[in-house]
Structure formats: C-alpha cells, structure tokens
Amino acid sequence: MPSKILIVDDEPNIVLSLEFLFRKQGFEVFIARDGAEALTILEKQTPDVVILDIMMPNVDGYEVCKQIKQDLALPTKVAFLTAKTKEADVQKGYEVGADLYITKPFSTRNLLKQVQELIYEK
C-alpha cells in the first residue's frame, strides 16, 4: 500500500513540483490550496505525511498542524515547508507539533530523503 501524502501550499507551481516528486516515489498524493481545504481533506483522509506551508489564505499552517496533532490527534507526520526562515518561526513550528521543518527553497533529494525517514519512523 502506497504511503499517503498531503501537500498544502497556495503556490501552484510549488504544489506542481511536489506532486511530481512524490508521485514519482509512489506516494498517493492529496493536494490542498490552503489550510481550510487541507482540513476538509483531513476529515476523510489520514495521510502518513503532510507537507505544510505556513503562510496561506484563511487558515495558516500552524493552525492546520495544531488540528492534526492535538484536536484530531492523527498519527500523521507533519513537515513544514515554508519560506519563513526565522528562528522564532521554526521554534513555533515544533511547538505546534511539527516533525520536520524545512525552509524554502529546498533540495528535492533532501526533502524526499527526510520524508522517507519520517515514514520509517512510524
């Protein structure tokens, strides 16, 4: 059974690249354009990993992560993928329960490797 991955980002081109990368690795890919959409998907699906942007319209990435880890208490791993590079942002990311915090621009190989490791941890 292929691993499920949810990609949440409001930048279509970034979503496009991530979708290509994970499809190629055999992931079942779900896509959300913002936080609200992500939460909708999460009502039905329980992906192994969520790739989460922070700055998005409506509901931001922190809120989504908090929902996943605390409210929904899903076994899903959360990896932030964001342009927010400040130390405080990173810290806040881990505080809301993130398993991984990757800054943009990212190395595709590195991202894939780290996401694979998250799945093995499960």
Added chain:
Amino acid sequence: MGTTIVILISVVYLLSLFGIAYYSEFWAKRGKNFWQNGYVYALSISVYCTAWTYYGSVGRASKDGFLFLPIYLGPLLVLPFWWLIMRKITRICKTQGITTIADFISARYGKRVSLGVVVTIFCVLGLIPYIALQIKAIAQSYHLIAHNAFALPAQPASIWVDEVFYIALGLGVFTILFGTQSIDASERHQGLVVAISVEAIVKLVAFLVVGVYVVWAVYPALPTPPQADFTKSYYTTEWFFVSLASGLAFMFLPRQFQVAVIENTNEAHIKKAMWFFPLYLVLINIFVLPIALAGNVLFSNKGITGDMYVLLLPLFYGQDLMGLLVYIGGFSAATSMLIVEIMALSVMVSNHLVMPLLLRVFKHPQNASLGLWVLYMRRVCIVALLLLAFFYFKFFTARSSLVSIGLISFVAISQFSPAILFGIFWKRGSYWGAMLGILTGFAVWFYTLMLPNLIQTGILPATWAYVEAQAVGKQGLDAVSFAFVWSLSANVGVYVLISLLGTPSAKEAEQARIFINIFKISANPQQTAWRKVYMPDVQNLLFSVLGEARGRQVISNFDAIHQENAEQYQAFILYVENTLAKYIGSASAHILVESISHREAITSSQVLEIVLESQEVRELNEQLAEQKAELEALTDQLKYTDKLKNEFISTVTHELRTPLTAIRAFSEILADNPDLEEEQRHEFLGTIIAETLRMERLINQVLELEKYESGKQTLSFLPTNLNTLVGEVAKNLGVLAREEGKTIFVELEPDLPTLNIDKDRITQVLINLLGNALKFTPKETGEIYLRTRLQDDKALVEVQDNGSGVLPALHQLIFEKFYQVEDQNIRKPKGSGLGLAICKQIINYHGGEIWVESAPEKNYTKFSFTLCI
C-alpha cells in the same frame, strides 16, 4: 637788603609768571600751542624738586653726605616704567574724566564715595606738613635775605604783622587765578604749566649759578679745605627704601599726578620726559655736595642749619644780587610745588568731601546752580588749605628739618600705590581690599612715623615716649625705612588678602575691566551697563552743573552722533557722566547720573556677565534640548524607518523565496530526471521561466518604488483623454474577467476634459486596481464597476467590486509597501505588496489622492483616486 625790595621783587616775579601764563593761554586759545611740547611737560614734572630739594638737599648732605641722593634715585628708577604705568593711568584718566588721585582710586573700585573721602583725607593729612614746609622755606629764606636772620624768630610774631602770612595769601590768590578759571578740573591749565616750566628753569639756573660760584670762587678762599668725611653712621638699607618711597611718591603725589597725568596733552610727551627729566635731576643735584661741604667749613660751628647754606654762601661773601637770585630760585621751587599741590588738593577736597555733602543737600540738583557752587567751593578750599598749611608751619614745623617732613609725606603717599598699581594690572583687586589696605597702611604710618615725629617735635606730650621707643630703630632700620617697609607691606598684605577673599561688586568688576583693558576699551569704547535716562533730566543736570551754554554744547556734541541706536544712547549717558566727572569728580558724577537714570534690576558688568553667561547657558540648554528632541524624533523615525526597512527586506526576501523555490525544485527535477517526457519537460521549463519573470517583476517593482520614494522618478505629463484610457484597460482585462465569469461595467463621465497626465503610469494604476478587483471577486458572480466622474473640479476614478473587501483597520496600511496583515501567517492576498504602494506614489506625483472604502460584510469595496484637471 630791605624788606620792601624783597617783597616787591617777589610780587613782581609772581606777576610776571602770571603774565607768562596769561600770555601762553592767550595764544593757546588762538590755537597756537607752541608751549605744548615734551620739554615743557618734562620741566613741569620738576615740581618734584621743591624747596626741599633746593635748600633741603644741601642740609641733608651737610649732615649725612650722599644720603640726600635716594630721593632722586627713586624717580630715576621708576622713570623707565613710565611708559607702562603712567601712559596707562593717563589713558584711563582721559577716558574716565578722572581729575585727581583720589578720583582715580575711587573710580577704579566702583566709583564709591567713601574711598575718595578716605584718600582725600589722608592726602590732606600727609601733605599739609609738606606744604607747610614750603611756606617755612619761603619764610626762612625771606627772613635771611630781608632781615639777615639766620633763624626764624623764636616767638612767632602776630599773624597780622607776619609778612609770610601775606605771602601765603598772595599765593592763594595766585592759585585761584591759575587753577579755577573754569570748573572743568580736567581742562588743561596750559598757562600754569608754562609758568611752572619757567620756574623750573629759574630754580635750576639759580642753583647752578651758586654751585659754580661756590666751586670756583668760594673754594679757593676757604679757611680750611672741605672735609668729605661723613663718619656719622647711616643705614645702607635707607638707600633702597627711601629710593622706593621716593619713586612711588614721584608718581602719586597729587601735584605729580596733576602735572604728569592730568596736564598731559600727548602721550608721546611721556617718552620725552623719560630721558629729559633725569637730566634735569642730575643738573640740579650736581653741586649739592660741594655747597654742603663749603657750608660746613664756614658755618658748622655757628649752630646754623644746613638748610640755608645755599642762600647763606653768596650772602656771606656779599653777593647780594646772587643772593636775590637764589632767593627767587627757592621761591620758585616752593611756589610751584605749593600752587600745584594746593590746586590738586582743592579739587580733591571739593569733589570728594564737599560735593557729596552738597549733593545730599540739593537732592534735586537741577533746582540749584551746582556749577557755580563747584567753583566757589574749590576757591574756598584753596584758601582753607593754604591757611591750614600756614598755621601748621606757624605752630608746628619750626623745629623739624625740611627733609624729615618731606619723607613723612612720601611714605604717606606711597600708601596709595598698591591700590593704584595693583588696580591697573590685577583684576581681582577689590574695593574692600583697597579701603582696608589704605587704612591699615596709614595706621601703621601714623604709628611708626607720624606719631614719633609729633613727639620728637614736642607737639605731643612726652608721655607718648614709649610709642617712640616701640616704633623707631627696630630691625636695624632708620625710622623712615622702618615705617615704609611695615606700612607698605601691611597695606599690600591686607589689600591682596581681602581682595582674594571677597567677590567684587558689579560696578567694581566693570571698572576693573575698564582700567585693566583701557587700551582696548579706549580704542573701542563701549558701555556695558545699560541705563535708561530721559533727555530732559540729562539736560537739566548738565545745565545746572555746567551752565546752559556749556550744557547745550555737550548735548550738541553728542547730537552729531545719532542717538537712535541703543549702544549710542548708552555711550551718550557715559559721555555725560564722564563730562560731569571732569567738573565734580567721578563718584559725584556717578551719583548724579545714577539719580536720574532708571535701571530696573540691571546693573553693570556682573549682571551683564551673569546675563550673558546664563543667556548663553540657557540658549545652549535650549539648543541642546531642541537638538535632543530632534535627535530623539530622528532616532524614533530612524528606528521606525529601520523597522520598516527590515520588514521590507524580510518581506522582499520572503517574496523572492517563493519563485526561487519553484525554480530550484523544477531545475532539480529536470536534472534528476533526464528521461522526462517532452511535454512535461516543456511544462516544467515554462514554469521555471514564468517564476523567473515573476522574480524579475518583483525586483523591478522594488526598484521602481525606490525611485518614487527617493524622488528620482520622472513622469511625462501629456494631454490625455482619461475615458479612453479607462476604456482600453477595461477592454484588455475584460478577456481575463470573462474567462472567470466576472463582469466589468464601465461608466464614463462624458464631460470629462482632457487631463495632463502620464498616460502609462495612470494605465499602470488602473491595471493594478482592476487586477486586484479581479483577484478578490468570486468567480462567476464577480462584478466590477469602472467609473470616471467629475467632482470638485477634479477627475475621479472609481474601481468598485463585490469581493471579499478590506477590513476598515487596514484601509491605510494597504497602501504601504509590502504591507502584510499583522497576523503574518495568514497569507496576504496574492501578488506582491508593492502594487498599491506604487499606485499611491504615482497618484501623489500627479497631485491627486488615492483611497479605499470597503465594507467586507456587504461585499463592497471601492478604490478611488483623483486627478487634477
């Protein structure tokens, strides 16, 4: 020789002197001042050589040999410093209208009446014996030549039959004629100076004639050869201290001050006197010792005092004519001293003792004719002083020699030297220092010198003898040196100590500044004490003191200079005060001018200094406070700007990261997947290019905004039809709108005139606003209204939509560059934050305004901007 002849010759001599004086003044008034030269000035200084020199030097030499010399060494020693000291004093007196030594000291220490009073009293006390001495010399020589009497009558004759009394009265009249023609005490007494110079020559010639006669005619005929052996012990220190006392007296004796300072018409004359006067001194002393030695041989065992050797020698050998010449020479020496000294003292007494009293009596001086009073006062003073000196002579001086009384006066006068010399060089010298110094000096002088002398001469009872024992002969010094050293060191000590302890008053500090910096100030006179005086008061004052004619003259003198400016006005008041000072003394003048001047709390230099300093400090503080406030404001602004800049940079980098992320991701995908399908490869490459363009656009926008903000952006304003412009933009974006099912409604104002605008920039604004509207309106139901209108002589453009809207709190902020909603994680709507900021800049450049009205709950948003017609 008959009494009548001697008296007649004396009177004729005086009359001819007056004739010379009158003659020279007659020509001086016609502008012919051929008497005004350095030689006359130097000769007039020889009032220093009194009867004491003329008769007394020989008397002293007959007893103590060379010890008569220190009295002349003193002047020789101080003369080299005259250019430094006397020129300064002269300049000060001329600038300040000072007329006497008392005036000088009083003026230096704040123009206080009290100091003038003290100096005047001590001058009178110290000098009356000295003046009496001159009368005595005249009397002795008169008796000798008229009555062949070697000594004065043991029992004083009744005054009314005493010829000397009438001679004294005659001298009084003469002094009045010379000295008080005008009440302006600082006015040069040209005639008097010339008369004194003539007397100087007469006494010198007479003395030289006797000298030559003695050396070449008497010496060969002497019964025994003269003995130059002075075995009498004398102290060597006496040379030093008597020289010093003489040097000081030479400068500060009232008569010396009169001829050297007050009568000085040209500072260059001082230079001439500096070498010419020593020559005079040498000549008049050259025969002293030979005459004394010859006299000793002839008269020493006959109980005759050496003081009369000069006159006695020619008479002894039957040279009556030469005797008469010698008598006239001595008469010259005595009268010149007497006239000048009395005149100077009378000015002092009337200005410092009588005037202040008079001013107290006449509280409103304009009601009385003060000027005439001044003149009468001075004449009365002359007569009174002469009578005082005469009675002193008559009852007290019979038993003392000429020299001892002279030196007592010298030591007295030298008490003024600390106050004067420190006063013109040392700023700290204070009123109390001078006052207490002088009082102390005089107390010591009286105790160590005057008192013993009074006891010695039997004026005071012998019960005072212990005082004498206490005072005289201590420290191995002679009486004069002892008194001089102690009185002067006490004086200086007290002066310096008290001056250092106290703080000078405002007026003192002001005067000290003037005295010490006189050369700067007289070159560039300025008044620092600001006084307010009403012209009618000034006029009344001047008229009452100077008389109407002279008063008008003074005012008109100054009228020539404009009075409108405040400094000139202050200078005028000072001029009035200094003019009055010449007539009534500076302290009295100061009182008078002060009595009519209205100064609030403002007084002289101290206040000025305080004001200046505190003003400076306050201004400085204010400036500092201002600067601080400015700096703080600037810092705040800088901090804010810095914060904005940091946010801007942070936002820009963030905004740049997004396309960069896509570009890197796709580049890596393409690199790692060489086997990608052609179609997909094209798609990814296309995305890379698009993201690159996005980055480029962002960078361009940042640069563009920077251009607007720094004012470097230039626009080209051309007549443009705004409706056409709006139509085109609507048409271009209409395609995009239709694709998303949105509708653009265009409503144009038909009467809109042609506008002078930058077509491209306004198009940019329209595209930006319309683009935003398209972004935020929902698909299918989106409605956008584009309107042009005329409002208040302005063109108004509106872009209205039914999108999600802008919260009221953000209506201002969205026009800031890279505005991000405060909760930074909710993504700001798409597009860079720079669009509206650039729009605002463009509209501002056009002189218009841009704003937004929005009600998100009603899905109503309207961006508007105006353009000038």
